[in-house]
Amino acid sequence: MSDDGVTARSVFVLVCEDDEKLGERVADGLRGAGFTVDLTRNLTDASAQIGARLYDCLIVDRGLPDGDGLDLVRRQRESGVRTPALLLTARDSPADRTESYAGGADDYLPKPFSLAELAARVRTLCTLRKPQPTPVLTVGDLVVDRLRRRVRRSGVLLTMTTREFCALELLAARAGTLVTSAEIAAFCADPTSTTGIDEVMTRLDRKLGEPQIIHSSAAGYLLHA
Known part of the structure; x- marks a missing residue:
């Protein structure tokens, strides 16, 4: 835990x-x-x-x-x-x-x-047989380091909770693709409701700053630089 x-x-x-x-x-x-x-x-x-x-x-x-x-x-x-x-x-x-x-x-x-x-x-x-995920995900000026569990935007290190990092990791891995709150909760093995995930996404969006790169809709979230 x-x-x-x-x-x-x-x-x-x-x-x-x-x-x-x-x-x-x-x-x-x-x-x-x-x-x-x-x-x-x-x-x-x-x-x-x-x-x-x-x-x-x-x-x-x-x-x-x-x-x-x-x-x-x-x-x-x-x-x-x-x-x-x-x-x-x-x-x-x-x-x-x-x-x-x-x-x-x-x-x-x-x-x-x-x-x-x-x-x-x-x-x-x-x-053993599954390819290892890409250790560093880069979307525009956003860099998600999966191994060190660090996030930088425009070179600035951002502080993330485990939930926030996990959600951002999935969005970065599927950049340009719509991801639902339920998918994020499942990926992070998060016991909270999708409403809890939506709150996490609000905090994450605020931390990432401007220009906005997380786009939300009733269907889910999309990360696009």
């Missing part, structure tokens, strides 16, 4: 599994292992979730009602997204495995499987 009540950043996992009982079992098992999990049952919903949140790992079934889960992974790779992906599937032939890895999957776990093994594989994907 940090000095102003924020825990370490949550690890977000998306599970796409159309079998209702299995999907719930996987989601509950991963939550019990400490992950934050979103559960979807088809490719359409999974794609929408990926567009709305930054995930650390994707767990995708191949045989889904609206297509092959491997196609979702392929589209991610073709668009340059390297989020680790693990396929859960009853297909276990050498040809299926070869096709999955060739399509961009990072790991492959045939059914039936152990929840403990799944959690261990996901943890490995989220740590």
Whole structure:
């Protein structure tokens, strides 16, 4: 726990599994292992979730009602997204495995499987195989140093609380993209309401000074130099 009540950043996992009982079992098992999990049952919903949140790992079934889960992974790779992906599937032939890895999957776990093994594989994907984030984010005259947890604007060092730094880190990482209060709260593993996040953003905007670079709307916040 940090000095102003924020825990370490949550690890977000998306599970796409159309079998209702299995999907719930996987989601509950991963939550019990400490992950934050979103559960979807088809490719359409999974794609929408990926567009709305930054995930650390994707767990995708191949045989889904609206297509092959491997196609979702392929589209991610073709668009340059390297989020680790693990396929859960009853297909276990050498040809299926070869096709999955060739399509961009990072790991492959045939059914039936152990929840403990799944959690261990996901943890490995989220740590060892995930590229490290850019240590320094620069947006115009704003510099966010993730390693030293320092913020400078026009060369001036600014004092930030943990909540303020975490919110600014996400906005800088997604500069030019609208980010909702809920996404900021989730990224920072913040137990407060979105109203609490809105208060944090008001203080942050004031600290960053003029010209204003955080633009707010009813839909969320956008950092733009």
